Amino acid sequence: MLPFFTNPYPNELLYSAIARYHFYSGNLDCKDTLEELFDSRCVIPSVEIGSYFSVLAEKLGSRYSVESLLANHTIYPYYASFLSKARQQQILQDVLKGGQALYTRLGIVAGSVCKKDGLYYCAECAKVDHAQYGEPYIHREHQLQGINYCPHHEVPLRKYPITMDSRIQYVRFELKHMNLTAIYDVEPYKEIAVAIAKQAYQLLQLPLHELSREIITSKYRVLLRERNFITASNRVRQKELYQAVSSHFPNGFLQCYESELNEVYEYNWLKVLLRNSKRHIHPLRHLFLQNFLQQDIKSLVITSTDKGAFGAGPFPCLNKAASHYKQFIIQNVDVTRDFKKKNLIGTFTCSCGFIYARKHTTDIFKIGRVKAFGEIWLQKLNEFANGNLSIQAMARELGVDSKTIKRYLNGNVELNKYEDSKTVDEQLVWYKHELLEGMKQLPNLSRTQLRRQFQKQYIYIYRHDNAWLAENLPVKQQKQTPTKSVDWIKRDQQYVKQIKVLHNQLLTEEKPIRITRSIIGNRLGILANLERHLNKLQQTKQLLQEITESVRDFQLRRCYKIIDESLENNVPILLWQVQRVAAIKSHHFHEIKPILETYIAMKQDVKNDERTTS
Structure with a gap:
């Protein structure tokens, strides 16, 4: 156990507390500090989270645990609520040891958005910290990717001017290096950016692993259903949702935060976020969706999980004539949508023949409309009629209007030969x-x-x-004018010209897009013909075979582009950097690595020959 340690301040990064310990301990070499804290001189300091927590917690004593350090003094809670339960447990194991897979599991490498390249601070927080503790420190809420405002003082964050020259180095905030003036540039998206920063701060305050991806996705469906973005068949209305989210945010805001939505792209972040997918979605984008849904983290926590529009069942039978009245014996509900008002309607059918419907927003014991009363109800009506009860009394006993009683007693309920008298709709x-x-x-x-x-x-x-x-219905009328035949040869030539132009445009896109038949078809509005009549378009078919890319082809093109840019700018080519920038998973990258090495050698030989001849 350590003789002393600089206990972390509220919401201080563990990295910052260790930097203070290094300063006050008088150690000249950071490796000495690492050995004292982690029993190893090879640990690489990490600003965001860290590793070897089991050793550090043991050194600090019973006051600290692995979970408390992770929850209160790292940025891990920013990501934790949007990870699956299985991945949360994997990360707990990662931080106990070396944490080699930690950042990959978090998605920080492949899924980073608005990545920060240094340490950030709030000038107002620094003043408060100096007055209260005698020194400023590194707040974890100021280091989150995509968060540019302080959630407490609502002012822009500033970058600390001291850079890290070595991987094994701890930077301690000092007031003399900070800009504490109260003059800030005018920001166009301040209001919404501050709201997002406050949401992110609430994430940091949640008990560790209170939420998970499974839970939060289910809560999203409840909120989307309330806003009519879920169909009767339980599917998300992606097109309507895309339009609503795009119009919710100020023009240019999503682009500014590297989260622009592309409706055509099958894997745009909004679609992936609401699917049962293993793809990682950055926390910032979850906060954007929550902002659209008018939710903060506190209200999201108390939102119930999705059990369908009408719950999981069973459901009550509301036939007052039956002995099982209000008992939960109906197992299933048939969900449809009101044609006029677009409300979800549930139809509940009991074995006694009673069928009723109601909206999903109404009380479970309230009938919206009776579709069929059934044999038991009709028998009860006849018993009451023979017992000389009044119309009003029978209506009260059977739970209907007196007009309904009169209609049935007078035999005015019309039956059609296609309808069963037991289930009249x-x-x-x-x-x-x-x-x-x-x-x-x-x-x-x-x-x-x-x-x-x-x-x-x-x-x-x-x-x-x-x-x-x-x-x-009336007899179908025959069309008077014959359908014009399509000139497929002419259309084929027209498509070839359009596709060539689009292909050149796609190749020059700043952010590479995989060239597929669906992308080309959607962009040109000809996807139906490409799917159904491609055999009639021989030139188009041949061209598509030449230009469409497999996943591997697309990965190689992304890597080639990065390599070419590096050679053009005389930047050393490191394959691990190429993999990271191209966002390719390791097992895929190992397959194409030999091809890339050959490509790099060829390009360098060409460049050397050009230098020699010049």
Whole structure:
């Protein structure tokens, strides 16, 4: 155990506390400090998190644990809530030892956004720290990627002017090197940037691993469902969501924070974030989505997880005539969408024949509409009728309006030959009546015109009794003019010209885009023809075979571009840097590494020959 240690201040990075310890201990060599703290002179200091926490916690005594150091004095909580439960446990094991896989698991290497290249501070926080503790220190909330404002004082962060000259070095904040003036540049996105900074700070205050990717994704679906971005089949309305998120943020904001949305790209961050995918999404982008959903971390924590629009079931039977009234015996719900208002409607069918529907926002014991009363309900009605009860009394006992009782007692419920008397859908009967009346009043309307004139009725009948429509609608009218045949040869030549122009544009994009049939088809608006009629477009087919890229081809092109730029700028080529900038996973990079080495040698030989001849 150490004889003394400079205990971390609130929200101080462990790196900062160790830098202070190194200063006050009087050690001249950082390696001596590393040996005292970690029993090793080979540990590489890490600003964000660190490693060998098990050794350090033992040295510091019972006051500190691995979990408390990780939760309170690293930036790990910024990432933790958006990691899977399995990956959270892996990271706990990583920090106990050397932490070789730590930053890869966090996605900091491949998924970095607005990466910071130094240490940052808030001038106002530095003044407060000096007054309270006698010295400034490194706040972890100021070092987060993508966070440019102090969440406490709402002022821009400033970069500390001292750079790290060695990998084995600890930088300690000193007031004399800080710019403490209260003059700041005007920022165009200050309001929303400050809100994001406050959200990020709340992440740091969460108990370790209170949230995980599985939990938070489920909560997102609840919030999206409330805003009608989830379909009746439980799918995300990606196009509508993309448009809503894009319009929510100020023009240029997402581009400024390296998070521009590309609707065409299958793996844009908004789509991946809401899928059950192993791809890492940066915490900053999660905060953008939460800002759009008008949530902060505190409100997100108390949001329930998704159990479907109507919950997981079972559901109550609301047939007042049945002995199992209000008992949870209905196992499933049929979810549809209201054609007019777009609300989700759940239909609940009980074995007693009682069928009712309600909106997903209403109380589970409240009926929106009864679709069928069933045999038990009808038997009870007949018993009450024979017992000389009043209409109002029967209505109260059976849970319906008195008009419904009268209609059934008078036999005014119309039954169609396609309907079972045990499960009469009153809405279906009424809509059929309205459509037949419309056809009588407007006898010259075609099927298409009727569908447009009576949209609500037509769609409902189509879903519940399509055979009735086929029998009762007017005969289909034949088209008077023949369909024009397509000149596929001319269209083929036209497509080839368009694709060549687009191909050249895609190759010059600053951020490389993989050239695929779907990208070309979507950009040109011809994807349907490329998928269905490509055999009729022989020149187009041949051109696509020549220019479309496999995943490996795309990886090589990205690497070639980085290598060419390095050679042009006379920058040494390091393959590990090429891998990092190109964002290629290690097992893929090992496969293409020999090809890249050959390419580098060839390009260098060409460059040397040019120098010799000149």
